[in-house]
Amino acid sequence: MKKIFIAACFLCICLSCSKKTVPSKTTNESNTNNTTANNTVIDTASSVIVTADSLAMAAVNNIMVIADGYGNLVTPQQSLPANNGIKYNNLELSKSFTVQQRANLQARYKTIPPRVLYVPEQASSGSLKGSYYIYKKKFWYWKKTDGFYYLDPKYYQ
Numbered sequence: 001m002k003k004i005f006i007a008a009c010f011l012c013i014c015l016s017c018s019k020k021t022v023p024s025k026t027t028n029e030s031n032t033n034n035t036t037a038n039n040t041v042i043d044t045a046s047s048v049i050v051t052a053d054s055l056a057m058a059a060v061n062n063i064m065v066i067a068d069g070y071g072n073l074v075t076p077q078q079s080l081p082a083n084n085g086i087k088y089n090n091l092e093l094s095k096s097f098t099v100q101q102r103a104n105l106q107a108r109y110k111t112i113p114p115r116v117l118y119v120p121e122q123a124s125s126g127s128l129k130g131s132y133y134i135y136k137k138k139f140w141y142w143k144k145t146d147g148f149y150y151l152d153p154k155y156y157q
Contacts, residue, residue, distance in 0.1 A: 063119050063133070066148055069105070069112035071096025080118060086147035101156040109155070113139045117149040
């Protein structure tokens with residue numbers, strides 16, 4: 001009797017845990033933006049005209065990967081804003097992680113993060129140690145004198 005009860009409980013638990021339901025995605029059908037042929041977006045909710053130039057400036061204010069972990073320069077110098085006084089040194093930026101450091105990052109974090117980032121001042125934070133940015137809520141980058149943010153060495157040493 002005891003074995004039948006345990007088997008029934010086990011069967012009930014297995015059946016209840018095997019049902020996986022995924023909620024359906026809801027879509028918002030109300031779109032308040034109208035677009036015209038000359039790359040101008042008119043927002044009827046706030047009655048502000050947004051041009052292609054202002055959209056390009058908004059794209060410049062995003063975080064950009066300058067060099068990945070393999071030493072490849074991802075963002076060219078022409079894509080960076082000119083008014084920030086950034087010193088673009090190809091030799092310094094193209095340094096990659098060593099094979100041992102890449103293996104260490106891959107084993108610890110299951111990914112190889114970018115080595116150098118460009119972060120606008122609005123997105124960065126400050127402390128007594130200097131300006132920093134947290135990339136993907138995991139990796140800390142610190143600002144150096146050339147204006148770029150470099151991965152904290154504690155991740156790959």
